[in-house]
Every structure is written in structure tokens, then in C-alpha cells.
Amino acid sequence: MKWSEFFVTGEPLIYAADVAIVLTMVGIVFVLTYFKKWKWIWNEWLTTVDHKKIGVMYIICAVLMLFRGGVDALLMRAQLTAPNMNFLDAQHYNEIFTTHGTIMILFMAMPFIIGLMNIVVPLQIGARDVAFPYLNALSFWLFFFGAMLFNISFVIGGSPDAGWTAYFPLAGNEFSPGVGNNYYAVSLQISGIGTLMTGINFLVTILKMRAPGMTLMRMPMFTWTILITCVLIVFAFPVLTVALALMTFDRLFDTQFFTMANGGMSMLWANLFWIWGHPEVYIVILPAFGIFSEIVSTFAQKRLFGYKAMVYSIVGIAFLSFIVWVHHFFTMGAGPEVNSVFSITTMAVAIPTGVKIFNWLFTLRKGKIRFTTAMLWSLAFIPNFVIGGVTGVMLAMAAADYQYHNSYFLIAHFHYVLIAGVVFACFAGLHYWYPKMFGHMLNERLGKWTFWLFMIGFNVCFFPMYFLGLMGMTRRMYTYSDGLGWTPLNVVATVGAVLMGIGFIVLCYNIYYSARYGERDMTGDPWNGRTLEWATASPPVHYNFPVTPIVDDLDAYWVMKKKQGGFQVKEEELKPIHMPSNSGRPFWISVAFFVAGFGLVFKWFALAIAGALFIVLGLILRSFENDDGYHIGVDEIKRTERAARKGA
Amino acid sequence: MVGADEGGYTVMKRAIWRALSVLPLLFLLSGCVERTAVLNPQGPVARTQYDLIMWSIGFMLLIIVVVFTLFTVVLIRYREKPENADYEPPDEEGNTLLEIVWTAIPVLIVAALAVPTVKATFAFEKPPTDKVKPITIHVTAANWKWIFSYPEENIETVNYVHIPAGVPVRFKLTSVGPMNSFWVPELGGQKYAMDGMETELILQADKPGSYMGRSANFSGEKFTHMEFEVVAQKGDDFKQWVNEVKQTAPKLNENKYAKILEPGLVGRMTFSNTHLEWIDHAKQNSHHVERKSAGNHGNPDHDMAKDSHHHGE
Numbered sequence: 001m002k003w004s005e006f007f008v009t010g011e012p013l014i015y016a017a018d019v020a021i022v023l024t025m026v027g028i029v030f031v032l033t034y035f036k037k038w039k040w041i042w043n044e045w046l047t048t049v050d051h052k053k054i055g056v057m058y059i060i061c062a063v064l065m066l067f068r069g070g071v072d073a074l075l076m077r078a079q080l081t082a083p084n085m086n087f088l089d090a091q092h093y094n095e096i097f098t099t100h101g102t103i104m105i106l107f108m109a110m111p112f113i114i115g116l117m118n119i120v121v122p123l124q125i126g127a128r129d130v131a132f133p134y135l136n137a138l139s140f141w142l143f144f145f146g147a148m149l150f151n152i153s154f155v156i157g158g159s160p161d162a163g164w165t166a167y168f169p170l171a172g173n174e175f176s177p178g179v180g181n182n183y184y185a186v187s188l189q190i191s192g193i194g195t196l197m198t199g200i201n202f203l204v205t206i207l208k209m210r211a212p213g214m215t216l217m218r219m220p221m222f223t224w225t226i227l228i229t230c231v232l233i234v235f236a237f238p239v240l241t242v243a244l245a246l247m248t249f250d251r252l253f254d255t256q257f258f259t260m261a262n263g264g265m266s267m268l269w270a271n272l273f274w275i276w277g278h279p280e281v282y283i284v285i286l287p288a289f290g291i292f293s294e295i296v297s298t299f300a301q302k303r304l305f306g307y308k309a310m311v312y313s314i315v316g317i318a319f320l321s322f323i324v325w326v327h328h329f330f331t332m333g334a335g336p337e338v339n340s341v342f343s344i345t346t347m348a349v350a351i352p353t354g355v356k357i358f359n360w361l362f363t364l365r366k367g368k369i370r371f372t373t374a375m376l377w378s379l380a381f382i383p384n385f386v387i388g389g390v391t392g393v394m395l396a397m398a399a400a401d402y403q404y405h406n407s408y409f410l411i412a413h414f415h416y417v418l419i420a421g422v423v424f425a426c427f428a429g430l431h432y433w434y435p436k437m438f439g440h441m442l443n444e445r446l447g448k449w450t451f452w453l454f455m456i457g458f459n460v461c462f463f464p465m466y467f468l469g470l471m472g473m474t475r476r477m478y479t480y481s482d483g484l485g486w487t488p489l490n491v492v493a494t495v496g497a498v499l500m501g502i503g504f505i506v507l508c509y510n511i512y513y514s515a516r517y518g519e520r521d522m523t524g525d526p527w528n529g530r531t532l533e534w535a536t537a538s539p540p541v542h543y544n545f546p547v548t549p550i551v552d553d554l555d556a557y558w559v560m561k562k563k564q565g566g567f568q569v570k571e572e573e574l575k576p577i578h579m580p581s582n583s584g585r586p587f588w589i590s591v592a593f594f595v596a597g598f599g600l601v602f603k604w605f606a607l608a609i610a611g612a613l614f615i616v617l618g619l620i621l622r623s624f625e626n627d628d629g630y631h632i633g634v635d636e637i638k639r640t641e642r643a644a645r646k647g648a
Numbered sequence: 649m650v651g652a653d654e655g656g657y658t659v660m661k662r663a664i665w666r667a668l669s670v671l672p673l674l675f676l677l678s679g680c681v682e683r684t685a686v687l688n689p690q691g692p693v694a695r696t697q698y699d700l701i702m703w704s705i706g707f708m709l710l711i712i713v714v715v716f717t718l719f720t721v722v723l724i725r726y727r728e729k730p731e732n733a734d735y736e737p738p739d740e741e742g743n744t745l746l747e748i749v750w751t752a753i754p755v756l757i758v759a760a761l762a763v764p765t766v767k768a769t770f771a772f773e774k775p776p777t778d779k780v781k782p783i784t785i786h787v788t789a790a791n792w793k794w795i796f797s798y799p800e801e802n803i804e805t806v807n808y809v810h811i812p813a814g815v816p817v818r819f820k821l822t823s824v825g826p827m828n829s830f831w832v833p834e835l836g837g838q839k840y841a842m843d844g845m846e847t848e849l850i851l852q853a854d855k856p857g858s859y860m861g862r863s864a865n866f867s868g869e870k871f872t873h874m875e876f877e878v879v880a881q882k883g884d885d886f887k888q889w890v891n892e893v894k895q896t897a898p899k900l901n902e903n904k905y906a907k908i909l910e911p912g913l914v915g916r917m918t919f920s921n922t923h924l925e926w927i928d929h930a931k932q933n934s935h936h937v938e939r940k941s942a943g944n945h946g947n948p949d950h951d952m953a954k955d956s957h958h959h960g961e
Binding site (some may be wrong): 090091162167174175303308339343347350351357358359362364368382390398404467471479484485 | 686791826831843
């Protein structure tokens with residue numbers, strides 16, 4: 001391979017990105033050196049096993065990836081604003097929608113949700129960390145280096161360009177000979193392994209580490225949704241692992257699993273992809289439901305209505321999520337029997353989801369609703385998600401789906417469920433738990449500006465797409481001709497996308513502004529919360545709870561406040577606390593994954609083997625390691641507690 | 649259960665129809681109906697789908713109205729105000745009766761949608777009328793063009809297709825490369841064209857006219873340009889066109905055909921024979937050859953569409 005092929009060339013946008021990347025890296029090195037922060041970043045962040053810090057790192061990455069995916073989206077909207085535009089050529093457009101989809105689902109939505117669950121779940125169940133803190137760090141760094149590997153593709157070697165679904169035979173060597181789809185296969189594999197371990201980790205954490213008295217039916221709704229999500233991860237991600245492994249073999253070693261010749265079966269890829277892909281969508285939406293449940297209940301100042309029905313409905317949705325995958329390709333010709341069955345199972349998803357919508361509405365009824373920014377996002381979710389949901393039912397009708405499939409009607413539908421569902425939840429959760437993460441609030445005024453700009457922009461952008469779909473506009477078209485009458489709606493959609501972009505900029509400014517001037521949360525409970533995370537200081541001390549709280553009802557902290565005026569800690573009850581040690585190994589094992597992955601992408605097998613050997617070395621060192629963590633003495637706990645609570 | 653639903657279904661259908669007859673006005677706001685291809689059905693298949701779409705939109709609007717009204721009322725009535733500073737919201741656990749109501753109503757709605765959906769899904773497998781003998785056209789998607797072969801008439805066209813109006817057309821779909829989707833929204837919904845497979849899509853045009861078709865499934869760099877025109881003609885005109893093609897169009901040979909298949913764009917072409925003489929891409933994947941030789945399918949009339957169906961399971 002020549003160097004001119006190694007680096008992507010020929011596009012001014014790419015050169016600008018090259019310069020930006022180099023400047024950012026130089027900037028980071030300079031800042032860390034100038035302020036002598038190298039040691040700090042290594043000790044406090046890169047080697048941490050603290051679930052709260054890992055959660056914060058996930059969210060930082062997710063926001064950066066939201067920026068990247070958002071820029072991709074704006075480039076696409078720019079290209080589609082007018083007919084016959086030449087802003088992007090077809091190849092460039094194909095790469096951009098591929099990376100937009102992959103990044104938004106796997107490197108934005110997933111880490112945002114996983115970040116929030118890292119921060120919140122151990123606190124909500126009264127635990128001091130997750131069940132396997134070392135594994136948690138490894139999960140994060142595998143995700144991080146998987147995401148980095150995916151992201152460098154657009155300056156080194158070339159981006160994948162076969163869509164985020166990477167359907168064969170298009171994604172095979174014959175039609176996609178470059179390294180782009182190698183990046184797809186390998187980087188998703190690396191971060192996917194991280195996600196699978198997160199699923200196992202939180203499943204065990206929630207099942208085994210709840211505070212005494214917290215039975216399953218007293219768990220906060222967010223924790224419930226995470227429990228079910230982990231079950232989905234554990235069942236769905238192995239399918240992705242296998243599918244990606246087969247794809248990698250096809251691409252690197254010329255096996256014929258999905259190819260056109262020698263008995264390959266391209267439809268097998270579509271099936272495997274969606275057997276993972278459909279539960280994957282619910283992996284991001286169920287936690288969103290959990291976030292909304294917490295926030296709606298807090299700001300309606302009322303217990304969640306129909307808690308049990310809510311639990312049963314998420315279990316029902318999770319079950320259904322595994323038996324609906326064929327609705328992604330009703331048009332494959334599987335026959336009317338198959339299509340009818342999957343049609344009905346898909347429509348059935350609307351039933352438990354409807355139950356949840358009404359339960360949220362009835363939680364609000366008779367409440368005393370406070371319109372904070374977090375609450376605005378949660379309230380806006382209801383009508384917007386209902387629009388996405390009912391159009392989802394329309395898509396579920398196989399015979400009618402033949403007319404909607406792959407059109408902008410579909411694009412509108414899944415953005416209505418994923419943005420109004422997941423992205424609204426991420427923003428809601430960010431505003432809600434921000435004081436818990438950083439000890440200060442996000443500015444409410446700026447928050448509301450973000451909300452209105454983004455929410456209105458979202459509707460202006462995506463509502464017209466339903467009509468574009470009915471007009472015959474299909475997804476992934478890089479341009480269209482003048483006479484079709486699609487121009488006005490496309491212009492409107494672009495205006496909406498720009499509004500969303502402005503909303504995002506206001507959010508970023510808010511993060512900066514609030515860090516400098518934001519109100520400090522000295523109470524630990526700024527919203528009059530109901531669950532145990534609000535019983536800790538903001539931000540919580542690294543061991544979370546000086547003594548394990550005792551739970552005797554749903555909304556444990558709410559009841560504590562009513563009965564005892566808060567979470568009471570008597571100094572004589574303190575005992576030494578056992579905590580896990582930091583480790584740099586998850587970081588460098590993940591670097592080895594990155595190196596091995598990079599070697600595989602370019603078929604530089606010597607490099608891949610070297611990386612793999614380091615991974616194995618890391619595993620060997622870990623298995624002979626004898627580190628039982630450390631204990632925090634009672635005196636130190638007393639000192640820390642007094643310092644943390646002096647504001648309260 | 650299906651039978652019991654039927655009576656209610658038709659009565660309700662009529663009522664909702666009336667309410668919906670104003671709905672197209674809404675679409676006028678965003679462009680004219682003729683341009684909204686899916687809502688401008690020009691054949692029986694598209695019309696069934698249109699009916700289904702309108703039927704479902706009725707229910708969906710009903711759901712939206714109920715939820716939005718509840719939402720608005722609740723937000724206005726129960727917001728925090730200076731007057732209700734002392735109000736302490738009650739802790740309700742839930743209400744079993746309400747839970748049953750808002751589970752049962754969606755179940756009924758899903759049933760009301762499922763019945764016509766299943767009916768239509770099965771109906772699309774057969775020609776919309778059995779009074780007229782259908783014609784067969786083989787459709788081959790290639791990077792990035794559509795090739796139409798008429799086995800009975802022994803002619804072939806590229807990037808456009810003529811069909812007789814009022815006659816069901818069996819499009820037998822396959823692909824020489826990436827998966828594409830054959831979609832003519834005014835005539836009816838789409839189906840995939842896949843390598844080594846044969847899928848079947850039956851469409852019919854009511855009257856003569858020109859209808860836009862395109863690939864709805866991304867298939868690589870120039871996929872956007874995979875458009876074709878469907879020209880529906882009166883029976884006699886169609887016959888005359890076929891005869892003209894037979895007399896005037898050049899012959900296609902293997903070399904010329906290989907050139908057409910090369911990745912890239914081509915204009916419209918017309919030939920007085922078909923490539924089916926030497927290759928049928930639907931039967932090219934060795935997967936099927938092996939299966940046959942292994943004796944899994946002894947039937948000589950073995951239908952590839954059924955075969956693909958089998959794999960789908």
C-alpha cells in the first residue's frame with residue numbers, strides 16, 4: 001500500500017479535519033504538560049475503576065461523538081437542501097451516512113446510556129461500586145479504542161461506505177474492496193466486546209449488590225430498565241460478535257459466508273444483523289424509559305403510577321424485541337405467512353408501550369408539576385414519541401410496509417423514536433444528574449434555550465420527511481432531480497437540522513458556563529429526589545455511602561426523608577470500607593486491542609499478532625494478580641464525610 | 649375470531665372513511681397529491697395499500713388525539729402554581745381497572761389493523777384479477793441499471809419497461825450484484841432483487857400512463873441514479889410496441905451484455921432477444937446447484953422464489 005492510499009486525500013474537508021485533529025492532539029499534550037497534569041490524568045482517570053468517573057468518561061465521549069455524528073448529519077442535509085447539488089459527491093455522501101448511523105447508535109447513544117447507568121445504578125441500589133470494577137474499566141477502554149479506531153477511518157484508509165447495516169454482498173470484498181468496511185467489522189467488534197462485558201457486569205451488580213431491603217419490586221424504575229437492558233445485551237450481543245467475526249473472515253481471509261459465490265448467503269447477514277439490531281434499539285430505548293420515569297416522578301412530586309405494570313411492560317417489550325427482526329425486511333420475499341406473523345408481533349410492541357405512556361400521563365395527573373429543563377425534555381418525549389410510535393405501527397403492517405420500506409417515511413419514523421426517545425432521555429438525564437456528576441447545576445435558562453431550539457428543530461427537520469417518503473424519496477439518495485417536487489420539504493428539513501445544531505452549541509456553551517458560574521449543589525439533593533442517589537453528596541465521595549442504607553419501600557430516599565428527615569449516618573456505626581484498587585492494565589490491554597485491530601484493518605498481520613500477544617499477556621498478568629483492593633479506615637471516612645457534608 | 653371482527657370492522661371502516669375523506673386536503677399543504685406517489689395509487693395493488701394506509705392513519709390519529717388531549721389537560725391542570733403551594737400530591741400506586749382499559753383498547757386496535765394487513769399480505773401473492781392472463785417480465789438489477797427481459801415476447805429493455813394496462817404483471821426479480829429494491833410507488837409496494845434468488849412482485853396499472861420507478865435499497869456509489877420508467881399502454885399499443893422492437897431493435901449478445909453489466913450508468917436500450925438465452929442470474933448461486941445435486945429438491949419445476957422462502961425460515 002502506498003502512503004497516498006494510506007491517508008485519505010483529495011477533499012478540502014478532509015484536509016481541514018487533518019489539521020483540526022493534529023491541532024487538538026498538540027493542544028491536549030501542551031495543556032497536560034504546561035499544567036503538569038500528566039500524573040493527575042493517569043492516576044485519576046486513565047487507571048480509575050470508580051464507576052462514577054468511568055460514567056463521566058463515557059458521557060464525554062458520547063457528547064464528542066454526538067458532535068461528529070451531528071456534523072455528518074448537517075453535511076447530509078446541506079447536500080440534500082436543493083436538487084442536483086454538488087456539495088458532496090456520491091462516494092463521500094455514502095461514507096457520511098454510513099458513519100452517521102454507526103456513530104449515532106453505537107458510539108453516541110450506547111455510551112451516553114451506559115455512562116448514565118454507570119453513574120446512577122450503583123448509587124440507586126446503595127452499592128459502593130459495580131460487581132467487577134476492573135472489568136468495568138476494561139469495558140470503557142474497549143469502547144473508547146473501538147470508537148477511536150472507527151473514527152480514524154475518515155483520515156486514514158477511508159471510511160466504510162456500505163451503510164450502517166453493511167448489507168452483503170455490497171459490504172463484501174467484491175463491491176467494497178477498500179479498508180473502510182474492515183474498520184467497521186473490527187472496531188464494532190472491539191467496542192461490542194466492551195458492551196457485552198458491561199451487560200454481564202451490571203446484571204450481576206443489580207442482582208447481587210442491592211442494599212438490604214431493596215427487593216426487586218422496590219428497585220427504582222431506571223435500575224429495572226437497566227436490568228432488563230443487560231439481559232438484552234447478554235442475549236443479543238453475542239449474535240453481533242459472531243456476525244462480525246464471519247464478516248471479518250469474509251473480508252480478510254476470503255471465506256464465503258455472505259458472498260455471492262460458493263454457497264454464500266447474503267440474506268444470512270441481514271438476518272443476523274437484525275437479530276442483534278432490533279434488540280439493540282431496545283437496549284437504548286428501555287433505559288430512556290427508565291430515565292423518563294425517574295424524572296417524571298420527581299418533578300410531578302408523586303410516586304410512579306402503575307409501577308408493577310411498568311415493570312411487566314418492559315419485560316414484555318424485551319421479550320417481543322427478539323421476535324420482530326424480520327420487519328426490517330418484509331420486502332425480502334419471505335412469504336405471506338412469515339410476514340404476517342412478524343407483522344403481528346411487531347404491532348404487539350405497541351401494547352406494552354402504550355401502557356407505559358398512559359402510566360406516565362397518570363403519574364403527572366394529580367401531581368404538582370415543576371417545569372425544569374430535565375422535565376421539559378421528559379414531557380416533550382411523550383407527544384413526540386407517540387408520533388414515532390404510531391408511525392411504527394403503520395410500518396409494522398407488512399402489506400403497507402412495501403410502500404414505506406427504505407423511504408424517508410422510515411427515516412422520519414426511526415428518528416422520531418430514537419431522538420424523541422433516546423436523545424431526549426440523554427439530555428434529560430444529563431440535566432437531571434449533572435449536579436450528581438460534577439457538584440454544580442447546569443444553567444436552567446440556557447438549558448431551556450437548548451430544549452426549545454432542539455425540540456422545535458427536530459420536528460421541523462423530521463416531520464416533513466414522512467411526506468417526502470410518501471412522495472417516493474428513498475433513504476441514502478445523495479441527490480434528486482428538480483421536477484419531483486421534493487425541494488420545499490427538503491429545505492424545511494435542513495432549516496430544522498440547523499436549529500438542532502444551534503441547540504447543541506447552546507448545550508456546549510451551557511456546560512462551559514455552568515462549570516464557571518453554575519450554581520453549586522451543596523445539598524446533594526437539588527431536585528427533592530426520591531431515590532438513593534440523592535442521599536449522597538454532590539458529587540458523591542468515592543465510596544458513595546459511608547454506611548449501607550436500609551431500604552423499606554419504593555422511592556427509598558423519599559421515605560427516609562419523610563420518616564427520619566434524610567439519610568442518617570451515625571459515626572459510631574462506621575466500619576472500614578473495602579474498595580477496589582486502580583489499575584492501568586485495562587487501558588493498555590485496550591491499546592493492544594487497538595493496535596491489533598489496526599493491523600487487521602490493513603491486513604498487517606505481524607502487527608495484529610503483536611497486538612494479540614499483548615492482549616494475552618494482559619490476561620495472564622491479570623490472572624496471576626493478587627490484589628484484594630484496600631480498606632478505608634474509619635477515621636478517614638469521618639474526615640471525608642464531615643468535609644463532604646459541611647454544606648448541607 | 650377473525651369472523652367476529654369482520655362486521656364491526658366494516659361498519660367502523662365506513663365511518664372512518666367518511667372522516668378521512670378530508671385527509672388528502674392535509675397533504676395539499678405539502679405539495680400536490682399527484683406528487684405524493686404513494687397516495688396517488690394507479691393500480692389495484694397500490695390502491696389496496698392506500699386503503700390500508702388510510703385505515704391505519706385513522707386509528708393513529710385517534711390515538712394521537714386522545715394522548716395529546718390528556719397530555720395538555722394534565723399539564724395545564726396540575727402544574728405548580730403559587731395557589732397550590734400547600735398541595736401535596738397523593739401517592740397513587742396505580743389502578744387495575746385503568747390498566748386493563750389501556751391494555752385492552754390497543755389490543756383491539758392491533759386486531760383491527762392486523763386483519764386487513766394479513767389479508768392484503770396474502771392477496772399480494774396472487775394476481776389482482778384472474779380474468780386476464782398475467783404477463784411475465786424478468787427484472788435483473790445490476791450496478792447501476794435495471795434490465796427487463798420478456799421471455800414470451802423475446803425482447804429486452806434497459807432502464808425502462810413497457811407493460812399492458814389492465815393486465816397483471818409478474819415481475820421476477822433478481823440481481824447480478826448488491827441487493828436492490830424494485831419500487832414503483834404509484835403501482836404498488838416494493839420487493840428486493842437479490843443475487844442468486846428469484847423473488848416475485850405482481851403489479852398492475854389501471855390505465856395507460858408513465859410511472860416512476862427506482863431502487864429503494866442502497867447498492868453502492870451510483871445507486872441514486874437507478875431510476876426507470878414504467879410505461880403502461882393499451883393492449884393493442886403494447887402489442888404494436890413489441891412488434892416494433894422485434895423488427896427494429898438490435899440483437900443482444902454475450903459480449904454486449906457483459907459490457908452492460910460493467911459497473912456504471914447506461915442509457916435506455918432495447919434488444920430483440922433476451923439474455924435469458926445464456927444466463928439466468930437467479931439460478932447462479934452455486935448454493936442452489938449443490939442443494940439440487942444433493943437431491944433435496946427433486947422437482948424439476950423447482951421454483952426459486954420458494955427456495956428463497958425456504959432459506960428465510
